[in-house]
Amino acid sequence: MTILNIGSRRPTTIAAPPPDWKVSARCRAEDVDAEDFFTTARAGQRRARGACVQCPVIVECLRQTRAHDDGTYRWGIGGGLDGLQRRALELEEWLGNRPNLEMARLLVSAAWLGRLARLRSSCGSLDGMVRALRGDGLMVDVVTVRVAVWWSGGQAPRVAWRGDTRSLRAVVGGELLEDVLRLRERGARYTDIAAWMGVPRDTGVRALKDVLAGLEAEEAS
Numbered sequence: 749m750t751i752l753n754i755g756s757r758r759p760t761t762i763a764a765p766p767p768d769w770k771v772s773a774r775c776r777a778e779d780v781d782a783e784d785f786f787t788t789a790r791a792g793q794r795r796a797r798g799a800c801v802q803c804p805v806i807v808e809c810l811r812q813t814r815a816h817d818d819g820t821y822r823w824g825i826g827g828g829l830d831g832l833q834r835r836a837l838e839l840e841e842w843l844g845n846r847p848n849l850e851m852a853r854l855l856v857s858a859a860w861l862g863r864l865a866r867l868r869s870s871c872g873s874l875d876g877m878v879r880a881l882r883g884d885g886l887m888v889d890v891v892t893v894r895v896a897v898w899w900s901g902g903q904a905p906r907v908a909w910r911g912d913t914r915s916l917r918a919v920v921g922g923e924l925l926e927d928v929l930r931l932r933e934r935g936a937r938y939t940d941i942a943a944w945m946g947v948p949r950d951t952g953v954r955a956l957k958d959v960l961a962g963l964e965a966e967e968a969s
């Protein structure tokens with residue numbers, strides 16, 4: 749932006765102010781009910797997620813929402829994610845897994861959303877979805893696909909949702925164990941880790957306690 753400095757008659761160049769991304773927010777539209785973003789009713793939450801996935805500033809909103817999340821207290825849907833999902837995303841980052849949000853936005857665009865939904869139905873795990881999307885030529889990782897599935901309104905557990913007949917306890921004590929131990933070292937609570945796994949809280953906490961108590965007993969013997 750160039751303005752005229754009247755005093756010296758010399759043109760002065762100043763940086764353009766950052767664009768106010770909030771003016772493009774889908775939730776500012778008259779047909780969107782702000783209460784849907786803070787309700788516990790599923791229908792309202794579904795409408796809020798539907799607004800977010802169409803929102804052109806979902807990436808900016810998620811960043812800002814997360815910057816304002818207070819410790820372990822998270823409420824409402826912001827940036828397309830609910831409080832538990834934002835907590836799970838924080839734990840992903842504790843493990844070094846940072847999503848590519850622009851890529852996640854591509855995955856929920858009109859061109860890819862149908863493909864994402866079909867893969868969610870057919871693959872049975874996040875790893876399987878990642879393999880398929882890489883086969884399509886997209887360099888995605890698990891946490892990026894996870895965010896995209898959340899944005900699309902789906903569940904994206906860290907455990908396989910089809911084809912793995914083992915108990916959750918066996919999965920926690922198997923391929924998830926190293927990550928679970930790292931998260932505990934970082935101070936994550938059992939409920940947080942259950943959210944990270946994307947499983948029902950009580951089931952997840954029980955499996956975690958069983959596995960970790962078993963490890964302690966082994967060490968003590």
Ligand code: SF4
Pocket residue numbers: 773774775776785799800801803804805806809810825826827828
């Ligand atoms: S992502 Fe959702 S909550 Fe954020 S600005 Fe857009 S519609 Fe509003």
